[in-house]
Amino acid sequence: MxxxxxxxxxxxxxxxxxxxxxxxxxxxxxxxxETGRDKSGRVYLKAWxxxxxxxxxxxxxxxxxLDCFGFKVLNDATLNTLEGRLREYGVSTERVPAGDMLExxxxxxFQIPTGHLIELYAQKTSVGNGLGDLNPExxxxxxxxxxxxxxxxxxxxxxxIDGNRRLFEDVLEFTLVERVKLEDGTTDLATWLTCxxxxxxxxxxxxxxxxxLHHVSFMLETWESVLRAxxxxxxxxxxxxxxxxxxxxxxxxTIYFFDPSGNRLETFSxxxxxxxxxxxxxxxxxxxxxxxxxxxxxxxxxxxxxxT
Amino acid sequence: xxxHRVFIEDTQESFACDEAQSVLLGMEAxxxxxxxxxxxxxxxGVCKVEVTSGQYVTRVMSRAHVSAEEEASGRALAxxxxxxxxxxxxxxxxxxxxxxxxxxxxxTDAP
Numbered sequence: 001m002x003x004x005x006x007x008x009x010x011x012x013x014x015x016x017x018x019x020x021x022x023x024x025x026x027x028x029x030x031x032x033x034e035t036g037r038d039k040s041g042r043v044y045l046k047a048w049x050x051x052x053x054x055x056x057x058x059x060x061x062x063x064x065x066l067d068c069f070g071f072k073v074l075n076d077a078t079l080n081t082l083e084g085r086l087r088e089y090g091v092s093t094e095r096v097p098a099g100d101m102l103e104x105x106x107x108x109x110f111q112i113p114t115g116h117l118i119e120l121y122a123q124k125t126s127v128g129n130g131l132g133d134l135n136p137e138x139x140x141x142x143x144x145x146x147x148x149x150x151x152x153x154x155x156x157x158x159x160x161i162d163g164n165r166r167l168f169e170d171v172l173e174f175t176l177v178e179r180v181k182l183e184d185g186t187t188d189l190a191t192w193l194t195c196x197x198x199x200x201x202x203x204x205x206x207x208x209x210x211x212x213l214h215h216v217s218f219m220l221e222t223w224e225s226v227l228r229a230x231x232x233x234x235x236x237x238x239x240x241x242x243x244x245x246x247x248x249x250x251x252x253x254t255i256y257f258f259d260p261s262g263n264r265l266e267t268f269s270x271x272x273x274x275x276x277x278x279x280x281x282x283x284x285x286x287x288x289x290x291x292x293x294x295x296x297x298x299x300x301x302x303x304x305x306x307x308t
Numbered sequence: 309x310x311x312h313r314v315f316i317e318d319t320q321e322s323f324a325c326d327e328a329q330s331v332l333l334g335m336e337a338x339x340x341x342x343x344x345x346x347x348x349x350x351x352x353g354v355c356k357v358e359v360t361s362g363q364y365v366t367r368v369m370s371r372a373h374v375s376a377e378e379e380a381s382g383r384a385l386a387x388x389x390x391x392x393x394x395x396x397x398x399x400x401x402x403x404x405x406x407x408x409x410x411x412x413x414x415x416t417d418a419p
Contacts, residue, residue, distance in 0.1 A: 065351075261370075262350055
């Protein structure tokens with residue numbers, strides 16, 4: 001499958017209760033690189049192997065949570081096409097000017113049925129991964145902390161996840177990869193959607209409050225590096241929610257943990273590749289424990305209740 | 309560092325908490341229960357309590373869960389307060405969502 005519409009998650013703008021503490025955590029413990037600060041005080045970060053200027057933006061605020069989640073699209077023509085399709089679908093869109101976010105082009109911002117703000121953009125300055133494009137080495141030296149390869153996906157919580165799914169499928173050409181059904185056998189408790197050949201690029205869980213964040217996830221290369229991440233979390237007394245363990249859904253190995261403002265993050269590795277000729281996988285409500293936490297085979301109370 | 313007794317009125321249990329540690333981490337470190345444990349970093353609100361007696365110091369916590377007025381009147385997130393005297397507290401937060409669809413008042417809806 002050629003990936004030629006929405007390419008991938010491109011940025012998560014997260015709120016921080018204490019910006020200095022958060023910047024220290026994201027750079028020294030998680031091991032992202034700070035790439036800039038703007039006039040309004042937002043701090044821009046990227047994972048080492050990402051080429052674009054930023055994938056995480058931190059904003060000082062009086063509450064935790066996710067301001068918006070952005071997806072990069074192939075080019076300006078795709079951006080215009082998708083904006084047109086959103087409007088035809090009945091979704092109001094807003095153009096945020098180029099340069100509002102550092103090194104980032106014009107963004108098309110819209111609200112999805114669960115109340116989250118989603119952005120599409122085509123341009124972001126490529127600063128490279130430090131290895132160059134000609135005869136590169138295998139990895140960058142002098143990495144700090146956990147040092148994931150990239151920001152990979154998000155899990156969001158809100159009411160109308162059915163409306164979300166239809167919008168992502170019908171307008172943005174995402175595909176359903178996995179779902180968990182409630183006891184009635186028809187209502188989705190949760191869905192996992194892809195715009196690429198990853199097992200998921202965004203996921204959503206039905207929840208009584210809109211616009212909530214469950215986690216933003218960062219990709220590691222191996223299970224061994226997931227264990228190393230857990231060691232680094234303990235060395236730094238990071239608040240861990242669950243893991244290291246494995247998800248039944250996507251089969252990724254995982255740790256859920258919290259940033260200094262209580263926003264849940266994930267470091268994960270593995271999971272399968274998805275192709276458009278695969279059928280979606282369905283999990284029943286009575287197997288949701290194994291679906292989420294493959295080894296514990298039960299949910300921890302925090303999974304459905306602790307969000308920002 | 310000095311330790312202080314933290315008494316949870318709901319469960320009638322108490323534990324010793326170091327001045328350098330948050331009430332929530334102090335409880336967890338001793339394997340005790342009574343206050344719901346969420347993010348531990350002031351963001352999610354499930355460990356909201358009302359301190360009914362005693363003194364403590366606070367760190368920044370989410371205004372989505374504790375307003376300035378509430379904070380002034382003794383409400384706080386247990387993960388963001390450290391005791392400077394013995395404390396008595398009442399639990400306000402909860403974790404009630406289940407796959408069976410129970411969406412009774414969560415911490416954010418708590419009074």
